[in-house]
Structure formats: C-alpha cells, structure tokens
Amino acid sequence: MKAFKVFALLTVALVVLVVATGDRAVALAGKAYNYVCPVYQTERVAYTVKYGDTLYGIARTYAGHQDRWDDLRGIICDIQDANGIVDKDARWLVPGSVIVVPLQVRVNQ
Numbered sequence: 678m679k680a681f682k683v684f685a686l687l688t689v690a691l692v693v694l695v696v697a698t699g700d701r702a703v704a705l706a707g708k709a710y711n712y713v714c715p716v717y718q719t720e721r722v723a724y725t726v727k728y729g730d731t732l733y734g735i736a737r738t739y740a741g742h743q744d745r746w747d748d749l750r751g752i753i754c755d756i757q758d759a760n761g762i763v764d765k766d767a768r769w770l771v772p773g774s775v776i777v778v779p780l781q782v783r784v785n786q
Contacts, residue, residue, distance in 0.1 A: 716784045721759070721777050728772045732756055739778050755779045 724735060736752035757767065759777045770776070 717781045718784050720780045720782045722780060723775050724778050726770045726772055726774050726776060730770050730772070732762070732767050732770070735776075735778065739780060752778075 722739070726735075732753045733749065736749045736756060740749060740752060753767075756762070756776065756778055757764075759779045762776075
C-alpha cells in the first residue's frame with residue numbers, strides 16, 4: 678500500500694510539473710527516459726584480416742568504438758555469428774579475407 682501511495686504522489690507531482698512548465702518538462706522527461714533506456718542499433722564494419730590477426734585482437738581493436746562496454750567475449754561471439762565462424766575455425770583467419778564486425782552504437786534521440 679505504501680508503494681502505491683509513493684507512486685501516486687510521484688504521478689501527481691509529474692502532472693503538476695508538466696502543467697506548470699509545459700513542453701519543457703515533456704522534453705526533459707524524454708531525455709531522462711532515453712538516458713535510462715537507451716536505444717542501440719547495429720552498425721556493420723568491414724575489416725580486412727591481416728597476418729597474425731586473432732578474433733580477440735580484432736574485438737579489442739573495436740571495443741573502444743562501442744558506446745556501451747561489452748565484454749570482449751561478447752564482441753567475439755557477435756563477430757563469429759555475423760561471419761559464420763565456428764570455434765574450431767576461429768584460429769584460422771585467412772589474411773586478406775574480409776569479415777564483418779557488428780558494433781552496437783547508441784542512437785541519439
């Protein structure tokens with residue numbers, strides 16, 4: 678019951694804020710929502726494999742380009758899924774071949 682009262686009080690406060698400030702409160706609420714619940718889209722980057730490249734090295738190269746901090750294993754799995762690479766073939770990347778690196782990029786709304 679106490680949680681419902683707090684929810685009702687916050688709802689009334691939000692309605693009063695929207696009525697008092699108009700569109701600014703709506704815009705502020707939208708920005709807050711986008712911060713709490715960000716939207717991501719997949720951006721595909723073509724990468725040409727060089728001699729000595731590994732999936733770990735490629736994932737580490739692109740980890741800094743992510744807007745969210747995935748662990749490297751997650752990025753490696755994404756690369757494997759996008760290119761049809763199975764674990765036993767992961768050590769044998771052919772130099773000169775092009776693989777797709779899917780990156781999760783935050784969409785600004």
